[in-house]
Amino acid sequence: MTQMTMAGAINRGLRAAMDRDEKVLLMGEDIGQLGGVFRVTDGLWKDFGPDRVMDTPLAESGIVGTGIGMAMRGYRPVIEIQFDGFIFPAYDQITTQLAKMHYRSNGLINLPVVIRVPFAGGIGAIEHHSESPEALFAHTAGLRAITPATPQDAYDMIQQAIASPDPVLFFEPKARYWDKGEVDETRVSAQLDAEDGPSVATAEMSRGRVARQGADVTLVAYGPTVRLALQAADAAAADGTSIEVIDLRSISPLDSATVVRSAKRTGRVVIVHEAPTTYGPGAELSARVMEQAFFHLHAPVLRVGGFHAPYPGSKLEHEYLPNLDRVLDAVDRVMTH
Amino acid sequence: MEAHGPHSDDDLVRLLTHTGERVSRPDFDRYAEDLDAATLRAMWHDMSLTRAFDLEATSLQRQGELGLWVQSLGQEAAQIGSGYAMNGTDFVFPSYREHGVAYTRGVDLPEILRIFRGLQHGAWDPEAHRFHLYTLVIGAHSLHATGYAMAMDRDGLVGTGDPEHDGAVVCYFGDGATSQGDVNEAMVFAAVNNAPIVFFVQNNQFAISEPVTRQSRVPLAQRGAGFGIPFVRVDGNDVLACYAVTRWALERARSGGGPVLIEAFTYRMGAHTTSDDPTRYRSRADEDFWAERDPIARLDAYLTSLGELGDDAREAVAVEAKELGRRTRETVRSWERPAMTRMFEHVYAEPHATVEAERAWFERYERSFADQGVHA
Numbered sequence: 001m002t003q004m005t006m007a008g009a010i011n012r013g014l015r016a017a018m019d020r021d022e023k024v025l026l027m028g029e030d031i032g033q034l035g036g037v038f039r040v041t042d043g044l045w046k047d048f049g050p051d052r053v054m055d056t057p058l059a060e061s062g063i064v065g066t067g068i069g070m071a072m073r074g075y076r077p078v079i080e081i082q083f084d085g086f087i088f089p090a091y092d093q094i095t096t097q098l099a100k101m102h103y104r105s106n107g108l109i110n111l112p113v114v115i116r117v118p119f120a121g122g123i124g125a126i127e128h129h130s131e132s133p134e135a136l137f138a139h140t141a142g143l144r145a146i147t148p149a150t151p152q153d154a155y156d157m158i159q160q161a162i163a164s165p166d167p168v169l170f171f172e173p174k175a176r177y178w179d180k181g182e183v184d185e186t187r188v189s190a191q192l193d194a195e196d197g198p199s200v201a202t203a204e205m206s207r208g209r210v211a212r213q214g215a216d217v218t219l220v221a222y223g224p225t226v227r228l229a230l231q232a233a234d235a236a237a238a239d240g241t242s243i244e245v246i247d248l249r250s251i252s253p254l255d256s257a258t259v260v261r262s263a264k265r266t267g268r269v270v271i272v273h274e275a276p277t278t279y280g281p282g283a284e285l286s287a288r289v290m291e292q293a294f295f296h297l298h299a300p301v302l303r304v305g306g307f308h309a310p311y312p313g314s315k316l317e318h319e320y321l322p323n324l325d326r327v328l329d330a331v332d333r334v335m336t337h
Numbered sequence: 338m339e340a341h342g343p344h345s346d347d348d349l350v351r352l353l354t355h356t357g358e359r360v361s362r363p364d365f366d367r368y369a370e371d372l373d374a375a376t377l378r379a380m381w382h383d384m385s386l387t388r389a390f391d392l393e394a395t396s397l398q399r400q401g402e403l404g405l406w407v408q409s410l411g412q413e414a415a416q417i418g419s420g421y422a423m424n425g426t427d428f429v430f431p432s433y434r435e436h437g438v439a440y441t442r443g444v445d446l447p448e449i450l451r452i453f454r455g456l457q458h459g460a461w462d463p464e465a466h467r468f469h470l471y472t473l474v475i476g477a478h479s480l481h482a483t484g485y486a487m488a489m490d491r492d493g494l495v496g497t498g499d500p501e502h503d504g505a506v507v508c509y510f511g512d513g514a515t516s517q518g519d520v521n522e523a524m525v526f527a528a529v530n531n532a533p534i535v536f537f538v539q540n541n542q543f544a545i546s547e548p549v550t551r552q553s554r555v556p557l558a559q560r561g562a563g564f565g566i567p568f569v570r571v572d573g574n575d576v577l578a579c580y581a582v583t584r585w586a587l588e589r590a591r592s593g594g595g596p597v598l599i600e601a602f603t604y605r606m607g608a609h610t611t612s613d614d615p616t617r618y619r620s621r622a623d624e625d626f627w628a629e630r631d632p633i634a635r636l637d638a639y640l641t642s643l644g645e646l647g648d649d650a651r652e653a654v655a656v657e658a659k660e661l662g663r664r665t666r667e668t669v670r671s672w673e674r675p676a677m678t679r680m681f682e683h684v685y686a687e688p689h690a691t692v693e694a695e696r697a698w699f700e701r702y703e704r705s706f707a708d709q710g711v712h713a
Contacts, residue, residue: 051491057522057525057526059522059525059526061480061518061522062480062519062522062523062526065479065480065481065484065519065522065523066481066484066523068480068481069482069486069487069488070484070485070487070488070491071484072469072481072484072485072488073489073492074488075488075491089518092474092519093477093480096477097474097481102683102685103458103683103684104458104459105683106459106682106683107682107683108462108463109463110686141692142684142685144685144689166685166687166689198687199687202688206689206690252689253691254690254691257690
């Protein structure tokens with residue numbers, strides 16, 4: 001076990017993936033000598049050279065589109081989109097091309113492309129640098145969308161995403177980049193070195209996990225809000241409420257089975273994400289809980305998330321984002337319903 | 338049809354006049370030298386069959402057998418000429434009107450209609466034909482083509498000097514696509530990476546109803562200059578010239594010389610699709626002007642003047658075209674609707690819980706009718 005930050009864990013994971021498979025390439029803006037604006041690719045340009053750590057022209061659609069073409073020749077491009085709000089120039093390539101090529105080709109073409117997206121807010125940034133667009137991609141069949149909440153998951157899941165034969169949006173909670181944790185680097189290596197590695201890895205990265213066990217309320221989070229959910233569980237425990245925290249890890253597929261199992265025990269569900277609640281991942285999850293655990297529920301499923309307003313200036317972001325007070329308020333409401 | 342200005346047919350590379358007389362272009366003559374009479378007759382044959390197929394498909398759409406058809410009528414010289422310049426080491430990214438190119442890549446023409454009958458979105462094995470699937474989002478494939486070319490370069494398939502080994506990418510799109518961001522980004526990426534790619538613009542004068550003057554105030558080929566990409570304008574209804582310029586461009590790209598932009602100046606003699614009505618936006622006089630420049634008639638006249646084409650050959654192609662039409666009709670009508678669960682196949686390469694769950698639900702739902710004897 002080694003202690004590392006989430007950014008460091010992704011960096012180590014990228015390095016391990018590049019060592020494992022020479023077809024793995026990194027593409028993006030400023031990822032070479034600079035090491036990326038968040039330094040996630042720090043040192044890789046020096047060790048792997050400009051042919052494998054490619055500084056691209058400043059054109060997101062072009063990066064994803066040429067990545068698709070390279071994947072058609074057997075490469076495994078790992079694309080960095082500099083910030084969440086800058087993914088939209090590539091939205092067409094991602095949704096009409098990357099997502100649909102396997103289907104359009106009747107399974108003849110695999111596009112193992114990973115798109116890394118530093119996402120979500122809370123860092124005091126200017127416009128377009130704090131958004132949570134994951135629902136837009138989860139809504140498109142053909143894409144997978146996953147997000148780690150811990151350095152260990154970041155290290156494992158980036159390598160699993162690269163090994164998967166499907167296109168994967170890899171959402172990195174940028175506010176958690178500098179959180180530290182212990183990372184075991186051996187387990188995922190053994191998994192990926194096995195013959196069925198890509199299949200096992202794809203299945204594993206698609207599953208949620210119970211981050212903390214509890215009995216009264218199921219609190220569902222992913223990416224940047226997992227730490228908040230755990231804080232809420234600590235605070236609620238002081239008031240005698242036992243919260244089970246589920247870290248979804250995957251938005252597409254959505255591991256609703258793990259949530260439904262928990263909901264049937266607790267009878268109360270609160271979903272917390274930074275993305276706007278309207279048509280957000282919580283809306284889909286709430287519908288599934290209602291369909292599959294209706295008679296076990298003691299209270300309506302509640303969502304805590306961003307508002308149906310553009311992400312505000314950073315002086316207001318801590319009220320826009322789900323914070324501890326809003327999460328605990330929702331917990332109180334499902335407990336007293 | 339403008340007689341002058343940026344979108345006129347002045348200064349095109351042309352080896353055959355519109356009445357079929359061979360004229361010299363010293364810079365490109367040598368790229369057409371290997372076109373002997375037998376090859377020219379084969380080109381004429383392929384252009385004729387492509388057109389016959391195109392007309393048959395139009396009829397099938399009118400009969401309700403196809404949801405839509407996209408005609409290549411009038412663009413046979415641009416497509417067959419450029420297609421003949423390629424070989425098996427090259428890889429093609431078509432738009433969606435390149436039926437003639439598909440034919441030169443060995444795609445069985447009726448198979449294309451699986452797409453237009455609504456059976457599936459892709460109808461051939463791209464790798465087997467070295468011919469990618471049709472792309473309907475205008476210009477989106479230009480980036481895939483560029484990335485593919487960058488990967489060919491990376492794989493050492495460029496510039497070795499071995500003609501059995503070196504290859505390049507040819508990417509087709511239309512005049513409208515040149516306005517798309519993706520096409521412009523493709524040229525940026527191709528240029529800075531010196532990618533082995535030939536961008537082949539078929540300027541057929543219209544993007545549905547909009548004339549090319551709505552896309553550009555300079556000849557489309559000149560767009561290459563700003564990207565540092567060599568360019569050429571060619572008479573797109575002259576199969577010899579289309580062959581010659583594509584051969585030149587491909588030799589340059591395969592040898593490591595980087596991208597080239599070709600503008601083939603042609604005319605969409607048919608409608609944009611079977612849903613379009615060109616009488617609303619273009620004149621009969623324009624259509625007559627271009628009818629005199631029919632690419633097949635031009636090659637026919639040239640071969641006839643050489644004494645290399647006679648009525649026996651014309652009759653033989655007419656018989657073959659009729660047979661292709663019959664086979665196309667029968668093939669299309671024989672296709673059954675796919676199994677309903679086909680819609681869930683190949684959404685992902687690895688299992689995805691949502692797709693699995695919805696497929697399982699749908700199969701139970703379907704079976705519930707069978708159990709009730711509602712339908713078999």
